[in-house]
Amino acid sequence: MAVTVKQIADELGISFQLVSAVLNNKNYCRASKAKKQLIFDTAARLGYRPNVNARILTGKPSKILGVLADLQAASPASKILAMLEREAAEYGFRLMIGGFHDRFEDIVSSYRLLLQHGVDGVFLIALDDLRYRQEAEDFFRNEKNLVVVRAPLLEGHFCIEVDLAAAFSRIVHILQTSGRKNIHYLGQDSNTYQSLHDRATGFAVNFPDAARRIHYLDDSGKIADGMEADEFVEKVVKPEKIDALVIQDDLTALYWLNILAQHGLRIPDDVAVTGCNNENFTPVTVPGLATIDFREAEITHLAMELMQRSLKNMEPETVKIMPEFIRRISCQ
């Protein structure tokens, strides 16, 4: 059995209330120095650990933060969770996970469960699905202490916006500056996922004729009109002299890196290639793959910062984070 304040009190023949007051350094406690020391010592000796649930019950903050995250999503959500745990621990918070995937009802029930456990606040991470935007807006409207990370910006809440559109626009700019003349985009169609949508949008702002430069991929890796990757290289990339491919993510980029090489195109000499996500393998591809880093460390640091502000009842705000372009040989 865990040690309680009462046991410490009994041990010393005093009241448990005094013990509590002393251990929490309460200003309403005027115990003598000697007695204080005695209490501290006994607590340490007995290995006293306050019962968090009892404390929460009296209305104190739980120091638990909920994390609503789509952990099945692409890698950044897991990365963020890992770093967030560290960050939260620094401020004395625990993380409780509420997973969801694909169904908005799961988000709702996960969120409710987190509240039942008395979490002080909740991070919403990587709710990337645009179909739930309105529902989320409605459901969370009156909730307190919600910090939204990489998800649809929610009115009235603290949000961190990872500006993928700007990042992709910047890639185009860099490619243009380094002399690329015919820059195209490869990625999945973006009606559903905000982060995919943003990438294509960011790419597009640079071109009046963006439509013909954007080639959508279907789930099997083919071009959306049914064309195989090989065919695409021979019938589109080569004849049209495409000299730069901006690709939605590193995994897809790695795939195309290889396809292009197999067709005799040299990277970056003939075609520059860029990816996104800064996956662990990008430094060791051949050639090293230029990519975009989300700056998860900054994101999680900021997320905790915003959570603190929220807990202090400060006014909600949206902060933009500019992902970092990591230049590597594939786009020299």
Place this chain on the structure above:
Amino acid sequence: MAVTVKQIADELGISFQLVSAVLNNKNYCRASKAKKQLIFDTAARLGYRPNVNARILTGKPSKILGVLADLQAASPASKILAMLEREAAEYGFRLMIGGFHDRFEDIVSSYRLLLQHGVDGVFLIALDDLRYRQEAEDFFRNEKNLVVVRAPLLEGHFCIEVDLAAAFSRIVHILQTSGRKNIHYLGQDSNTYQSLHDRATGFAVNFPDAARRIHYLDDSGKIADGMEADEFVEKVVKPEKIDALVIQDDLTALYWLNILAQHGLRIPDDVAVTGCNNENFTPVTVPGLATIDFREAEITHLAMELMQRSLKNMEPETVKIMPEFIRRISCQ
């Protein structure tokens, strides 16, 4: 403010005890059918959610499971966490995270904190560091409901052993069967990390002359004796006619895939290459990289299963999981 049993009771002019008894379907409750229905309806209408902390305080299980995990570790820990969350949710459990990294004190304090929150049990995941083996053994000796996943097997606890040694031994066997004559191993030195140690050990059991077949890498990617990778290919791989390289992980394998290709060696014709971890990029390397899958789905399923048994006070046991070799072109 959250709705309480008392509010429901007041609303209906009855006692809150009755409400509690009815809502929990207690056998000691003999309320009339009509009243029961009334209580259920009112609870639903008011959106009643029981306060978990109060419930825990009365001694009921918290339905919270702690996860002690090194989230900074290589990918499998994050994967396992994500899947474990799903699995736990199926059985009505929440997960609370206690991170640690590199310091055993962190494990201890994280563990204590989890206990303070009244977790029903704790998963210990990816404590890979052999230096802590003894400390862990001692510290956890008398703890209850600990399920150890992919970590040093702990006496007296439920453990899941991912048999990497067997998997690496099996790779060697497969390579031999398919005619490879001179199989070598590349990986980091294994004094500290159990999982690295296991790989080399599994490789070694097949050879009386294992020592000369194992080449340790230092942190910078060089061979431990200071030789550069390029040099190694020219001075060792080619002259010694090494025709298979078993490599500790996929990322390192990808690196060597490229090094070998740059030196004119064909894969798999001249040299077969295998990795480990089943990282997302292995299907799209050139050629596709043979690898080892930890079978995280089975691991997490089993982990929950063992946790349930532990909660039922069944006898601790250790279950082995055999990782799956995924054959791809790199080792045909």
Place this chain on the structure above:
DNA sequence: TTGAAAGCGCTACCAA
């Protein structure tokens, strides 16, 4: 300088 009392929301037993 200290202790008694009340209360957080809930469960469970017992008496009516």
Place this chain on the structure above:
DNA sequence: TTGGTAGCGCTTTCAA
């Protein structure tokens, strides 16, 4: 078929 009582461990106010 129901309500009273007690108690989980803690915090805080108030009285001594």
